[in-house]
Amino acid sequence: GENVEQHPSTLSVQEGDSAVIKCTYSDSASNYFPWYKQELGKRPQLIIDIRSNVGEKKDQRIAVTLNKTAKHFSLHITETQPEDSAVYFCAATPGGAGNMLTFGGGTRLMVKP
């Protein structure tokens, strides 16, 4: 089955700096890669996703890049703000968006004001 590794496990940045979180996956058939943000005690919320026919996707301060050859994808947050502080999870699935997701272990992002 699919295996997703996520790095780093914790990331501390100064407000205004950029943050990058990286994930690798094992199943070359995976074709859908969402990123979820989870604040303490809250539900995971989808912030951006990318499908395997696209190499990059951007939404305001958030971007995701996908390298299918190397089987890794990354989340980039620019101009970080304190409200970006949360745990971020990457995920992958070979079956498209409606299939079971395999999650990475999470990255705790702390943005210091």
Place this chain on the structure above:
Amino acid sequence: GAGVSQSPRYKVAKRGQDVALRCDPISGHVSLFWYQQALGQGPEFLTYFQNEAQLDKSGLPSDRFFAERPEGSVSTLKIQRTQQEDSAVYLCASSLFPANEQFFGPGTRLTVL
């Protein structure tokens, strides 16, 4: 509109007790997933329904875990003879169609003493 809801939000059980966790998906959503999230880790897939049909239960950790969605809407995850290792947050997610993004509920935090 209303998102995915789960009840109870918190459940404390003595080892050996049976528990039932409820998920109300977004109205009209065809797909429903259950995930288990241990403290400090990413969610792990348990089982998947498409309408009332349970299409994948490969993630259920033992035969003490049972899930149902008899009318294709509300789902119940039942754990029999709870063990301490069952302590986790149980997340439910739904998607409109099998190819759409998953929306998560707030989870039920189960603590087994």
